[in-house]
Amino acid sequence: MYFKLAWRNIWRNKRRSFITIGSILFAVFFALIMRSFQEGMYEMMIDNMVSISTGHLQVHKEGYWEDRSIDNIMTLDQDVLKEMNSIANVNRACPRIESFAWITADNLGRGAILIGLDPRVDVMALDDKLVDGEVVGMDDKSIMIGEGMAEYFGITIGDTLVLLGQGYHAQTAAAIYPVGGILHFGNPEFSDKLVVMPLKLAQEFCSTEDRVSSILIELDDIVAHTEVKPKLQGLQYAEAVSVLDYEEMIPEVLEAIQADRIGGKIFIGILYVIISFGIFGTIMMMTAERKYEYGVLISIGMHRFKLFMITLRESILIAFIGVLMGFLVAFPLIYKLHHDPIPFGEEEMEAFQSFGIEPAYYSVIDLVLCFEHMLIIFCIAMVVNLYPLVKIMTLRPVEAMRK
Amino acid sequence: MSIIKTQGLTKIYKEHTVEVRALNGVTMDIAEGEFTAIVGPSGSGKTTLLNIIGGLDKPSGGQVSIGDVDITDLNDNQLIDFRLNNIGFVFQAYNLIPVLTARENVEFIMLMQKRPKAEMDERAESLLKAVGLEDQMHKRPREMSGGQQQRVAVARALASKPKFVLADEPTANLDSKTAINLLDIMATLNKEEGTIFIFSTHDQKVIDRARRVVTLEDGKIVSDVLQN
Numbered sequence: 002m003y004f005k006l007a008w009r010n011i012w013r014n015k016r017r018s019f020i021t022i023g024s025i026l027f028a029v030f031f032a033l034i035m036r037s038f039q040e041g042m043y044e045m046m047i048d049n050m051v052s053i054s055t056g057h058l059q060v061h062k063e064g065y066w067e068d069r070s071i072d073n074i075m076t077l078d079q080d081v082l083k084e085m086n087s088i089a090n091v092n093r094a095c096p097r098i099e100s101f102a103w104i105t106a107d108n109l110g111r112g113a114i115l116i117g118l119d120p121r122v123d124v125m126a127l128d129d130k131l132v133d134g135e136v137v138g139m140d141d142k143s144i145m146i147g148e149g150m151a152e153y154f155g156i157t158i159g160d161t162l163v164l165l166g167q168g169y170h171a172q173t174a175a176a177i178y179p180v181g182g183i184l185h186f187g188n189p190e191f192s193d194k195l196v197v198m199p200l201k202l203a204q205e206f207c208s209t210e211d212r213v214s215s216i217l218i219e220l221d222d223i224v225a226h227t228e229v230k231p232k233l234q235g236l237q238y239a240e241a242v243s244v245l246d247y248e249e250m251i252p253e254v255l256e257a258i259q260a261d262r263i264g265g266k267i268f269i270g271i272l273y274v275i276i277s278f279g280i281f282g283t284i285m286m287m288t289a290e291r292k293y294e295y296g297v298l299i300s301i302g303m304h305r306f307k308l309f310m311i312t313l314r315e316s317i318l319i320a321f322i323g324v325l326m327g328f329l330v331a332f333p334l335i336y337k338l339h340h341d342p343i344p345f346g347e348e349e350m351e352a353f354q355s356f357g358i359e360p361a362y363y364s365v366i367d368l369v370l371c372f373e374h375m376l377i378i379f380c381i382a383m384v385v386n387l388y389p390l391v392k393i394m395t396l397r398p399v400e401a402m403r404k
Numbered sequence: 405m406s407i408i409k410t411q412g413l414t415k416i417y418k419e420h421t422v423e424v425r426a427l428n429g430v431t432m433d434i435a436e437g438e439f440t441a442i443v444g445p446s447g448s449g450k451t452t453l454l455n456i457i458g459g460l461d462k463p464s465g466g467q468v469s470i471g472d473v474d475i476t477d478l479n480d481n482q483l484i485d486f487r488l489n490n491i492g493f494v495f496q497a498y499n500l501i502p503v504l505t506a507r508e509n510v511e512f513i514m515l516m517q518k519r520p521k522a523e524m525d526e527r528a529e530s531l532l533k534a535v536g537l538e539d540q541m542h543k544r545p546r547e548m549s550g551g552q553q554q555r556v557a558v559a560r561a562l563a564s565k566p567k568f569v570l571a572d573e574p575t576a577n578l579d580s581k582t583a584i585n586l587l588d589i590m591a592t593l594n595k596e597e598g599t600i601f602i603f604s605t606h607d608q609k610v611i612d613r614a615r616r617v618v619t620l621e622d623g624k625i626v627s628d629v630l631q632n
């Protein structure tokens with residue numbers, strides 16, 4: 002009967018209950034969408050950095066990170082590479098050459114970042130980025146460039162570019178290569194400056210023989226980096242190496258993300274305060290409206306705390322309905338944005354490109370994050386019940402019932 | 405044998421600096437089976453007296469004992485339990501829980517007493533029948549007339565098997581025909597259940613139905629007569 006009473010009380014003032022349920026629903030919906038979208042953006046930023054330039058973990062010769070010169074390179078031992086690939090949670094190990102070159106064609110010139118990689122295994126996901134031509138093979142003697150660079154030189158597939166650079170131990174590096182593929186990068190910096198070539202070709206160009214600049218490690222799950230790192234450090238290398246994780250390699254990006262995340266949380270905190278006042282208002286109205294009834298019930302012999310529990314049951318029901326509905330409305334959208342991100346319109350496109358991410362509405366599916374916010378809002382809806390609690394505990398029936 | 409005894413009850417309200425003596429030395433006994441009206445002009449102290457006897461308010465001086473319990477000694481929680489098990493209440497209006505049906509309202513008080521389900525069902529039905537509402541049991545208060553609502557309140561007051569029922573102007577919001585009808589029902593239940601009824605009123609037709617009439621004026625008993 003107590004449950005029945007609570008349930009019917011919800012429908013007693015339908016409008017008020019709808020307002021309360023509605024504001025809880027809105028708060029949950031908004032918090033979940035905003036936070037999931039935000040985390041999605043961070044994830045994209047990190048993924049982008051990790052897949053194009055750093056890897057989740059990276060092995061390189063000691064001192065390379067401080068001075069990324071072509072002279073600071075390491076021996077690539079195929080056995081070590083195999084061992085890396087067999088470590089639990091390692092998805093793949095990708096050897097790379099990284100260097101700089103001056104690119105010219107006709108009378109145009111531009112500085113570029115050279116990345117030599119194994120096109121079949123590398124984390125850069127070239128297939129997804131390809132907009133023209135073909136992904137070059139490991140033994141091909143052609144290169145791939147970003148869209149921005151192709152546009153700058155006004156060249157298409159099959160045209161050639163001249164590369165001038167510095168090879169290992171000050172050897173001259175100069176060659177002419179045809180462009181085999183054009184790649185799309187969300188980040189204009191990459192689009193304008195990146196030259197991707199087969200690892201073998203890069204080794205030839207820089208005269209490094211079998212050596213590589215670094216080995217990028219991609220993990221099945223980014224959180225595994227702490228356990229994989231010592232395993233990588235434990236392998237037998239030909240020279241002293243250092244193993245860095247992405248947190249050490251892109252601290253500025255992570256700091257920017259952390260600052261933005263705090264901003265988002267503050268925003269949602271403000272939303273919560275507003276919602277709290279809204280719910281508090283409705284519960285105050287409800288308590289005032291039922292003062293007489295509370296007076297009658299205490300008079301005829303109902304214990305105050307029991308009476309409060311009836312009111313609390315009602316609040317729990319309302320909060321539960323609101324929170325659940327908020328989740329049910331938000332989740333399909335989060336799910337859709339996770340599996341099928343919606344590309345931005347033109348304007349947002351420009352603003353977001355500078356963050357170096359694929360410009361699309363993408364969100365993470367993080368149930369812990371969802372439940373955290375659902376729990377917070379549920380707790381807010383419970384805390385406001387301190388008001389009826391105090392009112393009921395101090396209510397004087399004779400006064401409550403005097404009209 | 406007297407069930408309720410009051411001894412020199414006083415009640416002083418202080419509003420700002422003005423003192424109002426709502427009760428000024430009320431001493432009276434109420435015995436088993438009584439059907440008693442407390443009458444007097446508005447402001448004479450009827451409500452104050454019933455509230456104190458009912459353990460809803462504390463007197464400024466004097467004692468109230470019910471059976472062998474001095475209720476002025478009880479704390480808030482003890483008083484709530486005492487009221488639940490010993491006193492039935494009928495107020496002037498809005499007695500009922502609006503979202504519960506007539507029958508649920510009557511059962512509710514027995515639920516608080518943790519009576520067995522079968523007994524609750526049986527007693528709710530028989531009491532609603534006794535007040536003539538056997539075919540209105542599933543209606544909610546707002547679907548019933550004022551008189552019907554008061555009859556449900558009387559059924560509820562008796563459902564807990566109290567020693568006595570206190571009714572503060574139970575007919576104040578009813579037309580006189582409905583009022584008389586309610587009084588007749590109360591009188592019948594008083595005989596059948598043997599429950600004491602104490603009600604306040606200033607309606608002469610209602611006063612006529614009482615067997616004992618206690619008249620208050622300025623917080624004092626000015627007459628106490630048995631009639632019919």
Ligand SMILES: Nc1ncnc2c1ncn2[C@@H]1O[C@H](COP(=O)(O)OP(=O)(O)O)[C@@H](O)[C@H]1O
Nearest residue numbers: 417419424426445446447448449450451452453
């Ligand atoms: N809470 C209160 N505060 C101040 N004065 C009160 C209060 N309750 C009752 N009174 C005063 O006490 C007197 C008796 O009131 P009451 O018992 O309600 O009389 P009745 O029920 O006979 O009309 C009146 O003068 C009334 O104004």
Ligand SMILES: [Mg+2]
Nearest residue numbers: 450451452573
């Ligand atoms: Mg009165």
